[in-house]
């Protein structure tokens with residue numbers, strides 16, 4: 001069940017840093033999401049398109065829905081009408097498809113570029129070279145219905161807090177670098193999405209502006 005006391009205490013901690021708390025509702029039963037809404041939660045995130053859709057349909061319309069998991073190009077059309085933020089963009093092709101669908105719905109969709117900062121092998125996320133290649137691509141100038149608002153990353157799943165800490169520090173350095181170097185219509189650098197249940201305190205200390213917290217709140 002949703003633990004609203006825990007939510008209030010995490011929210012207080014996050015607010016001290018003027019950051020935002022994104023409540024990760026994935027895998028939780030719909031009743032728990034309704035309880036979260038009743039307790040005041042208005043920003044929720046799912047990692048799969050199908051769940052994002054069904055929960056958007058089942059819950060009150062004043063909730064801002066974020067996608068935090070891998071997004072396949074052929075599924076962008078389902079979420080384009082309503083998604084408030086996509087944290088997991090890691091290719092130009094995906095960005096182009098989001099732009100196309102956003103245009104059809106006369107929306108501008110805020111996107112974060114996902115970086116791979118963890119030690120674990122992953123097909124998803126960009127390294128710094130790939131990130132900069134993407135940011136330098138002239139095609140970006142033609143995309144009028146997406147905004148690149150920041151970076152997202154996940155630390156290694158480990159008990160070693162110092163390791164997680166240095167990964168967050170690295171992501172913050174990347175963020176500061178691209179923010180100072182890349183300007184233009186498509187950029188609106190303002191979010192650094194890092195930190196989950198086990199490490200959001202470290203992430204806040206390193207400059208996170210959005211923490212994505214799930215299991216700790218339920």
Ligand SMILES: *Cc1c(COP(=O)(O)O)cnc(C)c1O
Nearest residue numbers: 024047068196197212213214215
């Ligand atoms: C599941 C998930 C979270 C939340 O993880 P918790 O440990 O449950 O807080 C955050 N970000 C992403 C990308 C996730 O998939």
